[in-house]
Amino acid sequence: xxxxxxxxxxxxxxxxxxxxxxxxxxxxxxxxxxxxxxxxxxxxxxxxxxxxxxxxxxxxxxxxxxxxxxxxxxxxxxxxxxxxxxxxxxxxxxxxxxxxxxxxxxxxxxxxxxxxxxxxxxxxxxxxxxxxxxxxxxxxxxxxxxxxxxxxxxxxxxxxxxxxxxxxxxxxxxxxxxxxxxxxxxxxxxxxxxxxxxxxxxxxxxxxxxxxxxxxxxxxxxxxxxxxxxxxxxxxxxxxxxx
Amino acid sequence: xxxxxxxxxxxxxxxxxxxxxxxxxxxxxxxxxxxxxxxxxxxxxxxxxxxxxxxxxxxxxxxxxxxxxxxxxxxxxxxxxxxxxxxxxxxxxxxxxxxxxxxxxxxxxxxxxxxxxxxxxxxxxxxxxxxxxxxxxxxxxxxxxxxxxxxxxxxxxxxxxxxxxxxxxxxxxxxxxxxxxxx
Numbered sequence: 327x328x329x330x331x332x333x334x335x336x337x338x339x340x341x342x343x344x345x346x347x348x349x350x351x352x353x354x355x356x357x358x359x360x361x362x363x364x365x366x367x368x369x370x371x372x373x374x375x376x377x378x379x380x381x382x383x384x385x386x387x388x389x390x391x392x393x394x395x396x397x398x399x400x401x402x403x404x405x406x407x408x409x410x411x412x413x414x415x416x417x418x419x420x421x422x423x424x425x426x427x428x429x430x431x432x433x434x435x436x437x438x439x440x441x442x443x444x445x446x447x448x449x450x451x452x453x454x455x456x457x458x459x460x461x462x463x464x465x466x467x468x469x470x471x472x473x474x475x476x477x478x479x480x481x482x483x484x485x486x487x488x489x490x491x492x493x494x495x496x497x498x499x500x501x502x503x504x505x506x507x508x509x510x511x512x513x514x515x516x517x518x519x520x521x522x523x524x525x526x527x528x529x530x531x532x533x534x535x536x537x538x539x540x541x542x543x544x545x546x547x548x549x550x551x552x553x554x555x556x557x558x559x560x561x562x563x564x565x566x567x568x569x
Numbered sequence: 570x571x572x573x574x575x576x577x578x579x580x581x582x583x584x585x586x587x588x589x590x591x592x593x594x595x596x597x598x599x600x601x602x603x604x605x606x607x608x609x610x611x612x613x614x615x616x617x618x619x620x621x622x623x624x625x626x627x628x629x630x631x632x633x634x635x636x637x638x639x640x641x642x643x644x645x646x647x648x649x650x651x652x653x654x655x656x657x658x659x660x661x662x663x664x665x666x667x668x669x670x671x672x673x674x675x676x677x678x679x680x681x682x683x684x685x686x687x688x689x690x691x692x693x694x695x696x697x698x699x700x701x702x703x704x705x706x707x708x709x710x711x712x713x714x715x716x717x718x719x720x721x722x723x724x725x726x727x728x729x730x731x732x733x734x735x736x737x738x739x740x741x742x743x744x745x746x747x748x749x750x751x752x
Contacts, residue, residue, distance in 0.1 A: 330706060373715075378708030385706070415705075427638055447578045448627065454582025455589065455631055462583075462590045491726065494608055495733040498591075502615065502734060503741060505583050513579040522575050564706075 330411050331556045331565040338418035338549070346421045351428050359424050367416040371409055382408030386566050411564070432456035437529030446527050454512070462505065469500050577620060581627045584616045588632025593639055610723045611730035613652075614659050614685050618735060619668045622660030629656030647700030651692040651716075655723075658688035666735070673739040678732055685727045693720030 353360075374381065382404030383389045390403040436453030440446045478493055516522075560566065592609040609632065617625025629652035637645050662684035666677055673681075697719070698712040 374708060374711055377711035377714065381708040423638065447574065448581075451578050451581040451585065451627060452631055454579060455585035455635065458583055458586040459589055459635075462586050463594060466590055466595070488729065491606065491729040492733070494595075494606070495611075495730045495737075498608065498612065498730065498734060499737050501587070502612070502738065505587055506738075509576065509579045509583050512583070513573065513576045516579065517573065517575045522578070 330415070331553070331560060332407075332411055332414065333565060334552060334556055335411065335414035335418050339414055342418050342421040346425060349425055349429065351425060356424050356428055359427070360420070363416070363420045363424075367413065367420075371412055374412065375405070375409065380405060382406070385564055431531065433529075433531040434533060437532045440527075440529065441532070447522065450521075458508075462501070465504060466497075466501055470497060473497055577624055580616065580620045581624050581631070584612075584620070584624065584628035585631035585635065587612055587616075588628055589635045589639075592632065592636045606726045607719075607723055608726060608730060610655070610689070611727050611734060613656050614681070614688075614727045614731035615668075615734040615738065617656050617660035618663050618666045618681060619738075620660070621663040622657045625656030625658075625660030626653045627656075629653045647704055648697050650700055651697035654696050655688040655692035658691060659685050659727075668735060668739055669742065673735045677735075681732060681735060682728055685731060686724055689720045689724045689727065693717065693723065 379399045380389075380402055383402060385408055386404045388404060392401040392403060392406075394400055433453055435456070436449045439452060440449040473496065478496060521527075556565070588609045591612055592607060595608055613625060613629055613632075616628055630649060633649045633652040637649065662680055665680050666673070693716040694713075698709070698716040701707050701712040701716075702709060
């Protein structure tokens with residue numbers, strides 16, 4: 327997470343792409359996600375350049391000018407290299423995250439959280455959240471249509487922004503009240519079944535630890551070790567080709 | 570409200586789901602182009618005020634992490650942590666607010682807003698940019714500008730929508746001791 331070693335990030339990017347291919351996730355299923363993260367990546371990199379066009383110089387300690395752009399802004403080799411690192415950081419993580427999202431079963435996720443040591447109450451909260459997102463989304467949609475039918479304007483640019491916020495509150499209010507009722511109903515149901523009585527609980531969707539799991543844990547530990555070792559060799563988070 | 574641990578678990582779960590839905594699918598444009606009010610922080614202020622700091626922390630943490638996940642860019646830890654800190658600080662007001670028992674009047678409105686302003690200032694003015702620099706090694710002036718813009722817009726959203734939510738909720742609930750035994 328901390329490392330900015332270019333070589334390691336490049337290797338991880340290759341690995342991420344390979345894993346993506348191996349997983350046989352259809353690209354058409356995750357295209358939208360890729361698109362979102364791509365836009366975010368471009369925007370963030372662009373913002374870094376605008377706010378601090380010579381940040382790379384402070385990172386690497388040298389300055390190789392390429393050409394003059396506008397006003398006081400110069401194109402500097404160090405900056406380009408620094409931005410390359412930022413982009414590589416994204417390309418090495420985005421495919422993995424998308425894979426995780428598209429291959430993980432929510433209830434298995436909760437039981438796995440519990441197994442790695444998160445308290446089962448928190449794990450259960452996570453699984454409740456995942457379970458109720460579609461319901462709440464549908465409810466929000468219903469409320470929004472109902473309120474619009476009653477003449478409430480939602481996101482019109484013609485209104486003053488205070489008015490817009492007030493309208494948002496009158497959309498939110500029914501949602502909150504119904505969610506409060508929902509909380510009570512679910513909590514009662516769970517209490518009736520004795521939730522929270524014992525220190526531990528079992529999970530219907532728990533999975534045994536298999537050889538493949540141990541293999542992936544080992545790979546993760548190796549990657550972490552690599553980033554630490556490289557950090558020591560580089561004397562910092564960055565790999566510096568300029569010295 | 571009785572503070573059963575089961576209620577807390579469910580409130581965190583549903584709260585995180587609400588946080589996610591508002592943060593992911595609901596866009597209220599601000600006067601600044603391409604930025605939206607984050608209604609989820611008004612909700613967070615209300616939920617944290619009702620259920621306390623732990624609930625606030627976890628609702629924001631889980632909700633924000635899920636939002637980041639759903640966009641596919643991975644969890645942007647610095648901002649997730651900042652959200653959690655904001656939720657925690659806003660939750661500290663819960664004892665004084667006693668939303669489920671007492672009406673939400675002048676003094677309470679001030680307390681609520683005081684806590685939310687401090688919470689957002691700490692979260693977006695300090696926590697988010699500092700972690701941005703530590704984890705993602707981004708330039709300082711960029712992250713502080715981003716943090717301040719987000720903080721200011723969240724303060725406004727929470728002040729208007731959050732206050733209205735608290736007010737409406739306490740109005741809708743029958744006040745404690747409003748029932749009298751007939752003689």
